[in-house]
């Protein structure tokens with residue numbers, strides 16, 4: 177079952193992300209897919225807003241993993257944000273401890289999650305962003321609900 181939305185601006189994409197994220201639970205893992213510039217990081221920013229995370233997305237050192245500490249309804253939430261864009265091989269990915277980060281009572285959001293089909297079965301939701309002209313983006317959300 178998938179939901180499809182049409183976003184007309186980054187703000188609207190963040191709003192869809194906030195609605196989506198309000199239903200997430202610790203232990204879930206989200207695969208964020210789409211070409212460069214599709215809006216994966218914008219969507220991620222909307223997710224961090226729901227959990228009141230400190231904004232670290234513009235950190236110059238951000239490459240593979242950013243860890244956020246936030247909260248939801250008074251409960252602490254740890255959010256692991258991966259960007260697999262620069263990871264070339266499954267060995268390289270394994271060396272980062274990715275497998276462990278996907279497990280446990282954390283919330284994981286993985287940009288370019290579809291680059292490594294080996295982990296496809298670990299995601300509880302997939303969000304695909306597609307260019308649909310100028311500032312238009314199609315957002316396709318599939319819950320795989322493990």
Ligand SMILES: Nc1ncnc2c1ncn2[C@@H]1O[C@H](COP(=O)(O)OP(=O)(O)O)[C@@H](O)[C@H]1O
Nearest residue numbers: 183184185186189212213214215216217218311
């Ligand atoms: N509707 C939209 N939703 C998301 N981003 C948009 C939209 N319209 C234009 N943009 C722009 O597209 C770019 C998306 O960048 P980013 O989120 O970093 O992409 P990605 O992480 O997928 O490579 C940003 O510059 C953003 O301002």
Ligand SMILES: [Mg+2]
Nearest residue numbers: 216217259287
């Ligand atoms: Mg990105």
